[in-house]
Amino acid sequence: MPRHVRSTARWSALLTVAGLVATSPALADVVVTPTAVTLDGPEATQQLLVRDAAGLDLTRQAKYESAAPNVVRVDATGLVEVVGEGKTEIRVEHGGQRSSVTIEVKGVKAPVPVSFSEQVVPLLTKAGCNSGGCHGKAEGQNGFRLSVFGFDAAADFRAIAEEGRGRRLLQSAPASSLLVTKATGRVPHGGGRKIADGSFAHKRLVRWIAEGAARQVDGERPVVAVEVEPKGQTLALNGSQQLRVTAIDDRGTERCVTAEAEFETNAPAIAGVDGRGHVQAGMTPGEAAILVRYSGHVTVARFTVPNPGVTFARPPEVNFIDTHVWDKLARLGIPPSDLAADGTFLRRAYLDTIGTLPSAAEARKFLDDGDPKKRATVIDALLDRPEYADYWAMRWADLLRVDRDLLAAPGAVAMTRWLRGQFAENRPYDQFVRDIVTAEGAVTREGPAGFFKAFKTPDEMSRAVSQLFLGVRIECAQCHHHPSEKWGQDDYYALAGFFTGVGRKAGPSGDAIIGGVGTDMKHPRTGQVMAAKALGASPAVLPPDGDRRRALADWMTTKDNPFLARSVANRLWAHYLGRGLVEPLDDLRATNPASNEPLLDALTAHVRERKYDLKAVTRTILNSRAYQLGSATAANIRDEQNFSHVRPRPMPAEVLLDALSQTTGVPEKFAGWPVGVRAIQVWDNRVPSYFLTLFGKPARTSVCECERSGEPSIAQALHLMNAPEIDAKIRARKGTARNLADSKSPPAAVVEELYLGVLARRPTATESKVLLALFEEAGDDRRAAVEDALWTLLNTKEFVFNH
Numbered sequence: 001m002p003r004h005v006r007s008t009a010r011w012s013a014l015l016t017v018a019g020l021v022a023t024s025p026a027l028a029d030v031v032v033t034p035t036a037v038t039l040d041g042p043e044a045t046q047q048l049l050v051r052d053a054a055g056l057d058l059t060r061q062a063k064y065e066s067a068a069p070n071v072v073r074v075d076a077t078g079l080v081e082v083v084g085e086g087k088t089e090i091r092v093e094h095g096g097q098r099s100s101v102t103i104e105v106k107g108v109k110a111p112v113p114v115s116f117s118e119q120v121v122p123l124l125t126k127a128g129c130n131s132g133g134c135h136g137k138a139e140g141q142n143g144f145r146l147s148v149f150g151f152d153a154a155a156d157f158r159a160i161a162e163e164g165r166g167r168r169l170l171q172s173a174p175a176s177s178l179l180v181t182k183a184t185g186r187v188p189h190g191g192g193r194k195i196a197d198g199s200f201a202h203k204r205l206v207r208w209i210a211e212g213a214a215r216q217v218d219g220e221r222p223v224v225a226v227e228v229e230p231k232g233q234t235l236a237l238n239g240s241q242q243l244r245v246t247a248i249d250d251r252g253t254e255r256c257v258t259a260e261a262e263f264e265t266n267a268p269a270i271a272g273v274d275g276r277g278h279v280q281a282g283m284t285p286g287e288a289a290i291l292v293r294y295s296g297h298v299t300v301a302r303f304t305v306p307n308p309g310v311t312f313a314r315p316p317e318v319n320f321i322d323t324h325v326w327d328k329l330a331r332l333g334i335p336p337s338d339l340a341a342d343g344t345f346l347r348r349a350y351l352d353t354i355g356t357l358p359s360a361a362e363a364r365k366f367l368d369d370g371d372p373k374k375r376a377t378v379i380d381a382l383l384d385r386p387e388y389a390d391y392w393a394m395r396w397a398d399l400l401r402v403d404r405d406l407l408a409a410p411g412a413v414a415m416t417r418w419l420r421g422q423f424a425e426n427r428p429y430d431q432f433v434r435d436i437v438t439a440e441g442a443v444t445r446e447g448p449a450g451f452f453k454a455f456k457t458p459d460e461m462s463r464a465v466s467q468l469f470l471g472v473r474i475e476c477a478q479c480h481h482h483p484s485e486k487w488g489q490d491d492y493y494a495l496a497g498f499f500t501g502v503g504r505k506a507g508p509s510g511d512a513i514i515g516g517v518g519t520d521m522k523h524p525r526t527g528q529v530m531a532a533k534a535l536g537a538s539p540a541v542l543p544p545d546g547d548r549r550r551a552l553a554d555w556m557t558t559k560d561n562p563f564l565a566r567s568v569a570n571r572l573w574a575h576y577l578g579r580g581l582v583e584p585l586d587d588l589r590a591t592n593p594a595s596n597e598p599l600l601d602a603l604t605a606h607v608r609e610r611k612y613d614l615k616a617v618t619r620t621i622l623n624s625r626a627y628q629l630g631s632a633t634a635a636n637i638r639d640e641q642n643f644s645h646v647r648p649r650p651m652p653a654e655v656l657l658d659a660l661s662q663t664t665g666v667p668e669k670f671a672g673w674p675v676g677v678r679a680i681q682v683w684d685n686r687v688p689s690y691f692l693t694l695f696g697k698p699a700r701t702s703v704c705e706c707e708r709s710g711e712p713s714i715a716q717a718l719h720l721m722n723a724p725e726i727d728a729k730i731r732a733r734k735g736t737a738r739n740l741a742d743s744k745s746p747p748a749a750v751v752e753e754l755y756l757g758v759l760a761r762r763p764t765a766t767e768s769k770v771l772l773a774l775f776e777e778a779g780d781d782r783r784a785a786v787e788d789a790l791w792t793l794l795n796t797k798e799f800v801f802n803h
Helices: 003-017 116-127 153-162 178-183 200-210 320-332 342-354 360-368 374-383 386-399 404-424 429-437 449-454 458-470 489-499 549-556 564-577 597-609 614-623 653-664 690-694 714-722 724-731 736-742 747-759 765-778 782-794
Strands: 030-033 036-040 045-047 049-052 063-066 072-074 079-082 086-094 097-106 223-229 232-234 240-242 244-249 254-256 262-265 271-273 278-281 286-294 297-305 502-507 510-515
Touching: 030 086, 030 097, 036 045, 036 079, 045 254, 049 086, 063 072, 072 086, 116 153, 116 200, 178 200, 223 286, 223 297, 244 286, 262 271, 271 286, 278 297, 297 320, 320 597, 342 360, 342 374, 342 386, 342 614, 360 747, 374 614, 386 404, 404 449, 404 510, 429 458, 429 549, 429 564, 449 510, 458 489, 458 549, 458 564, 489 549, 564 597, 564 614, 597 614, 653 690, 653 724, 653 736, 653 747, 653 782, 690 714, 714 724, 724 736, 724 782, 736 747, 736 782, 747 765, 747 782, 765 782
Parallel strands: 036 097, 232 297
Antiparallel strands: 030 049, 045 079, 063 086, 072 079, 086 097, 223 244, 240 278, 244 254, 262 286, 271 278, 286 297, 502 510
């Protein structure tokens, strides 16, 4: 027996003996659904679901038998396929218990003709033929091009039936058509075999061609929705569940399309899924969402995989955030970590809120303060510090593409000053967004007009605004229906219609952004004029002689807007907790659910209740116990989505460079800038700095947070250890190391000062012993000992990471 099989068997046995895997009694009732099936057509299929009385899935453990193999056959996974017309039954047995399903098959001798758009295109999508990596890419593949995910059935029909001199179809011998022989691998095909020979998909392609390969047939009924069963389920560790997918047409007729649908998981470590809809949980507790896609429609099945038998005493709750986090952790059986130590909390709060390390004096004062409310006091103080505005102006300058090469120096300075002013005065976020969306005037004037200089077309502007402020990535809908969302090309060009009046005008002080009346955009495929409308809204009422962006801003900032508050709530949470409740943080959609939906709902409501006061929302997050938790424990180390512990994160490039300058006592010198200016204050994103480039400072070419690289690398580690520039800071004549070496402080006090300045905490006894040994080895060369100690601390993960 292969090792991996033995290992799986051992784990299964161990978990069963320990009572960690749900098992059904030997003679439990067997429940089979559906109990009666009508299959219409020679390629119809039906997925059976089998469970015990407790709801445990037995679909792939049960045994199946067709009473009339000449009518239907059934495989070991419970998939029923048509063989011929007639009536019969499927017998199902498990653990000595039996059940049956009555089957009626019709439409085999005189089948309804195959619908190209409703029955052939989904097969091509399932096989991956029209994916972006195959014939669905812009240039196609080997002269054969399909629309991505089959969004344009008419174009696909022309490509298959008419292009290439019609060589892809052979109606005199349908089974020998190039489309069929390549798909089944009987003729060499770069993509390999996509459809099994003799399968229902193979038979349907052949029948479509034999019937005349029609573009449309009489009585076509388009699919209007898909449903998945079960919609939600709790699985044991290493448990499994078969899904069933049902398509519903515009008459309400249902048919099983499990074998034709596509499946995708958002958390493969928690629960994976195969191409037949079989969900397999792993050994990591958490939640996974399974995306189900068929014929342009999507739905989601959610699976919870708890840690069995684990309970814990709920920690105290500071506010509603803790309530929702503890609720989720209790449901999953994942105990939260203890509170972070005072020094860890202080350093984390400083770095997250103002992008600045606490000084040694600040750390000492905080650690020695016995006030039980000192953490809340520090949070309030941080939100009032000028560095808060500096840091958040830098963060938003990245997102708003404040690029010196694009805006020129005066424009970049003007927009950076405006951003800093917004955060310094704590401008309500909805007003901040309105000012950006409706911005106009000279780019060199202090304001957000420069944002629109980065985009050339109305649709570029609309998708940037959508992603930034609504959390909706709508760019996929530019060319085809969004593969994971309800948005289509109609929605894409209707939204872009709000920006058609935006233009540029040259002026004496540079470019100016103007907001004209604008016109509705045309659908590029149909030519239909698309009335301007917001996402999911009715066509907008536009001012006849005004800037139509104002109508969009009105909709975005209404009290019940479904996107704005939710998007910024998730963005703030992602910044302070290291991971969004929805990930990616700017990809909010029904098929990408939050890891804690009640918490995101509550945060969204809190944003609205506080009238978009970002400092107030930040204060709530920072004061929560969930934010102040410590590092992972053995009991929660595998949790990556439920906030049971802090997630260490590399510091942003500018913050790390400022931290190095602060801890060494030597400010960085930026070309053209006065000494003492910090990296988070530099408006020039193109300022020459190998360090900033190496550590992932974004070039500001995208509105996506993902442009900032957060992945550590060997090159970064080597630079911290060996770079002459950093060594010069450590050895500087007026730096921290020299000052401490020249002081009268004993070695133990010097070590403590270094720890407070670098890590915001005091050293442990072991750490003190290790660093004090440097002084003993150095003898009279006290300066070398201090420099070595400082170098050592600057190269620890504890310094480089925010934790």
